[in-house]
Amino acid sequence: MIEVQQLSKRFGRHQAVKDISFDVSAGNIVGFLGPNGAGKTTTLRMLTGYLPATSGSARVAGHDIFRESLQARQKIGYMPENVPLYDEMRVREYLRYRAHLKGLRGNQARSYIGEALELCGLSHVRRKMIKTLSKGYRQRVGLADALVHKPELLILDEPTNGLDPNQIRSIRNLIKQLGENHTIMLSTHILHEVEMTCNHVIIVDEGKIKATGAPNDLIQKMRAAGKITVELHADAETTSAAIARLDHVKKVIQEDSPDEWTRFSVYVDSGTDSRERIANLASQYGWPIRTLHRHQATLEDVFVELTRKD
Numbered sequence: 001m002i003e004v005q006q007l008s009k010r011f012g013r014h015q016a017v018k019d020i021s022f023d024v025s026a027g028n029i030v031g032f033l034g035p036n037g038a039g040k041t042t043t044l045r046m047l048t049g050y051l052p053a054t055s056g057s058a059r060v061a062g063h064d065i066f067r068e069s070l071q072a073r074q075k076i077g078y079m080p081e082n083v084p085l086y087d088e089m090r091v092r093e094y095l096r097y098r099a100h101l102k103g104l105r106g107n108q109a110r111s112y113i114g115e116a117l118e119l120c121g122l123s124h125v126r127r128k129m130i131k132t133l134s135k136g137y138r139q140r141v142g143l144a145d146a147l148v149h150k151p152e153l154l155i156l157d158e159p160t161n162g163l164d165p166n167q168i169r170s171i172r173n174l175i176k177q178l179g180e181n182h183t184i185m186l187s188t189h190i191l192h193e194v195e196m197t198c199n200h201v202i203i204v205d206e207g208k209i210k211a212t213g214a215p216n217d218l219i220q221k222m223r224a225a226g227k228i229t230v231e232l233h234a235d236a237e238t239t240s241a242a243i244a245r246l247d248h249v250k251k252v253i254q255e256d257s258p259d260e261w262t263r264f265s266v267y268v269d270s271g272t273d274s275r276e277r278i279a280n281l282a283s284q285y286g287w288p289i290r291t292l293h294r295h296q297a298t299l300e301d302v303f304v305e306l307t308r309k310d
């Protein structure tokens, strides 16, 4: 659905997007995740034809976004970061105006607008002035605008930005529902958003792609996946040396303990689990053990690992 090759964007001397390439296949909900200033908006604006690229190419639904811009844009529904709504218009009136700009007319326009209102849960506010709507509902109007012409691909820039937790939940549910019939690419700097909504993630930082994959696969690959916390009632030096000799153990670090128990963080090879060996060792030497906990890495660990500056 989206094929991006060596896309770059330079603003004067600042290169906001550096030679990025990625593919998005139809039917996916893809999270474009990165810290502020990573180049997310710039990339999405290039993909939607609003911003020319400095170099590289991008195709959407088989159309070159720069050379066949009109055809490509018909396949795309774009919700920018700050949806520019007309406050003095009523919801349905605004969608009628937007549908008209997108070339829809007559009965087709009426039925598409009705469907968009229904899909986005806006039917009961269709006669309300946009200025009277809550931020969550304004966001729904933005979504209805993006999808009114029935595009195959929805590109949503920070769709839950500025919403309260209830509104966030309801927009996320709506996005998931839309994902049943659309390919969706959304940008966010909120990890939880990706974990909740997306089946694929592209992590960007400083204009470059740092990792791509299913959120769970990225987590599996993490170094932090192999951390075990152990609490024993025994001499720290002896136990630490014995644990360090076990297979797959990379490092044993003694941590502060609130009482007389000894606490370690045990770093093991990624994809291995040394809990059973540690338990056997403790029972062999008769060390009392009260904690043996394996930490699951989160997408946050992946993100921090990939984007930290030290």
Ligand SMILES: Nc1ncnc2c1ncn2[C@@H]1O[C@H](COP(=O)(O)OP(=O)(O)OP(=O)(O)O)[C@@H](O)[C@H]1O
Pocket (backbone or CB within 6 Å): 011, 014, 015, 016, 034, 035, 036, 037, 038, 039, 040, 041, 042, 043, 189
């Ligand atoms: N029109 C512009 N002129 C000059 N520099 C720009 C322009 N647009 C963006 N930039 C710069 O390009 C970089 C990437 O910006 P971009 O808005 O794409 O980041 P982002 O990942 O969307 O961040 P955010 O989450 O803050 O929206 C930033 O350093 C920004 O200051």
